Amino acid sequence: MSVLIFDSNGELWHTRAEELGLDYISMPYYVGGKEYFYDLGKETDFKGFYEKVRAGEIPKTQALNPEDYKRILTPYFERGEDVLYVSFSHAMSGTFQSLELALRELKEQFPDRKCTVFNTNSISLGAGIQAEQAALLKQKGASDEEILDFLKEYTDHVAVYFVVDDLMHLKRGGRCSGVAAVAGTLLGLKPMLTFNETGGLSVIGKLNGRKKAISTLANKIVEELTDENIPVYIVDADCKEDGDKLRDLVLEKRPNAKIVRQIVGPVIGAHCGPGTLGVIFTAAKRPIPLKKD
Known part of the structure; x- marks a missing residue:
């Protein structure tokens, strides 16, 4: 072994x-x-x-x-x-x-x-x-x-969803065009991202504002979690209060979920930037990205 x-x-x-x-x-x-x-x-x-x-x-x-x-x-x-x-x-x-x-x-x-x-x-x-x-x-x-x-x-059953607070961090990492980054920041859009079947980064939704981002991430867990015996990870990049809000929203509807709260480390944080929120859990299938990022 x-x-x-x-x-x-x-x-x-x-x-x-x-x-x-x-x-x-x-x-x-x-x-x-x-x-x-x-x-x-x-x-x-x-x-x-x-x-x-x-x-x-x-x-x-x-x-x-x-x-x-x-x-x-x-x-x-x-x-x-x-x-x-x-x-x-x-x-x-x-x-x-x-x-x-x-x-x-x-x-x-x-x-x-x-x-x-x-x-x-x-x-x-x-x-x-x-x-x-x-x-x-x-x-x-x-x-x-x-x-x-x-x-x-x-x-194929590991669901990952995360929302970045500032698109410019993704731009620096080559994950978002400069025009899209500036436009998204000005409009207050929060892209919801996931990892596709080949491990690349893909957009799965675009959310208007922070409050909507938190509630949408919570709903993803509530609606898609298939195994409450495996931990649900809620991670934040130096935005603990928002992560705790997200956790509380989930527990209101899925009180038996085994939620683990954790901070995003510096390597991942270097690419996604402060304010990023993410959820990781076991689902029926991986998220399906939008056809056009």
């Missing part, structure tokens, strides 16, 4: 990862010209990060290089351990090209070892919830093949 790992773009809280026996790869981000690695909240200064962004600092992220992956994976292989890596969406980063290069080189050094990569086609807790469920299966004694079979089916 392989060692199960994920990456910090999956955003499970560090205590939950430790509880599940999940190792993780820390992903880098830069703010104020300084490099940091997200540690799932262990020592992260969330307040300081978002204060800097609100003050005009532009954070950046960077893909790991092949040497980074070799450094991370070599200790497992040296111990004679295989790895099952539940990763964030390959469509969202070039880092997986580096991983492929690293694995080819490591295969020459460790021909009997392997690293199996499962692409969740999601990010943040859309990826983390899949790693979490995989770890729970492993605790019950499931084999690698059984875990992979489960993930291949479960990934």
Whole structure:
């Protein structure tokens, strides 16, 4: 049985990862010209990060290089351990090209070892919830093949919806045209986004105003949640009050939902910006994006 790992773009809280026996790869981000690695909240200064962004600092992220992956994976292989890596969406980063290069080189050094990569086609807790469920299966004694079979089916039932507060953050990340970003900001439009079947970012709706965004996200959970035994994650990028309002709206109609509140980490926050709200839960199927973004 392989060692199960994920990456910090999956955003499970560090205590939950430790509880599940999940190792993780820390992903880098830069703010104020300084490099940091997200540690799932262990020592992260969330307040300081978002204060800097609100003050005009532009954070950046960077893909790991092949040497980074070799450094991370070599200790497992040296111990004679295989790895099952539940990763964030390959469509969202070039880092997986580096991983492929690293694995080819490591295969020459460790021909009997392997690293199996499962692409969740999601990010943040859309990826983390899949790693979490995989770890729970492993605790019950499931084999690698059984875990992979489960993930291949479960990934199509992970619903992710999120709303950004400022479209200009998406523009800087290449996810929204400049004209659309300015027009949307002036009109007060809040795009509701999701991850499509190939792990890319897609628009699923456009909402008029913050209040409408909160109520719509709450209704998505109320109407689409199919398994109350699996946690519902409500995440916010430094807008805790709005996230709590969203949670309360859900609990009014789905009092048995197991809601977990969490802050968005700096790597994801660098792209979506402060004020982002998101929900992640188990549904009958993945959201279907609009035909035109």
